[in-house]
Amino acid sequence: MAELGRKYKRLSAAQWSEARALWEADAATLEELAARFGVTTRAIQRHFAKHGSKKGTRAKAIATEIEAAVLSEVFGDPEARLEKSRAMRASTFDTLTRIERTVMGLVASAEANPAEGYKVGAALRAMSMATATLERCFNIKSACLGIKGDETSDELPQIHIVDLTDDEINRMRRENEEGCELEVV
Structure with a gap:
């Protein structure tokens, strides 16, 4: 049955x-x-x-573990990645400094010879495009290195704590009300 x-x-x-x-x-x-x-x-x-x-x-934790494993495999250790990101920042900063000097030179040239305004304007547009391209390259490199935000800095900011007297606080308030800039120590 x-x-x-x-x-x-x-x-x-x-x-x-x-x-x-x-x-x-x-x-x-x-x-x-x-x-x-x-x-x-x-x-x-x-x-x-x-x-x-x-x-x-657990999906997010697994994704984080996988990302860490991939970065470790690609760059070996975190120090190598940090060193690459520092070199990238230094290179970008140097290039931007050169662009800044060139732009300031073009502005000075236009001030000295207003007749060359069109040439200077075209050169400034080219510098603007170069800067935008540099920014895109920096962002792409950062993504390749797995850098999010300001992850390349391993130094903590320094915070100065100062104990002010009542007279100093009142002076600062008066200066602020009068529109004076405060002195930064």
């Missing part, structure tokens, strides 16, 4: 761990997990609810 009713499948602890890892890494849907492990989607939902598993909670 044929047996009626449902057959239930029990997953091992290792299978549940694998299912939770896939779910938390956002690597599978409930339906995919149910098909893979031969259980119902409701059984998976109940198990995840019981153990507090949430979809995708």
Whole structure:
């Protein structure tokens, strides 16, 4: 006689761990997990609810680990990456300084000989395009090095804390109200 009713499948602890890892890494849907492990989607939902598993909670951590591994593989160690970023900043700064000197020379030339205004204007537009290109190159290099924001600086800013007397505070307030610039120490 044929047996009626449902057959239930029990997953091992290792299978549940694998299912939770896939779910938390956002690597599978409930339906995919149910098909893979031969259980119902409701059984998976109940198990995840019981153990507090949430979809995708480990995805960002995994992405960060992968990014660190790739950067480590490409640049060897963080010091090499930091050194490349410092060299890139120094090179960019030197180039911008040369562009600045050229622009100031062109402005001085235009002041000295207003008849050459069109030539100077064209040269200034070329300098503007060169600067924009340099900025794009810097941003692309930063992205290649995996630099976000001002990550290249390993020095902390210095903060000077000064205990001011009541007279000094009142003097500063008076000067501020009078529109005078404050003296920076």
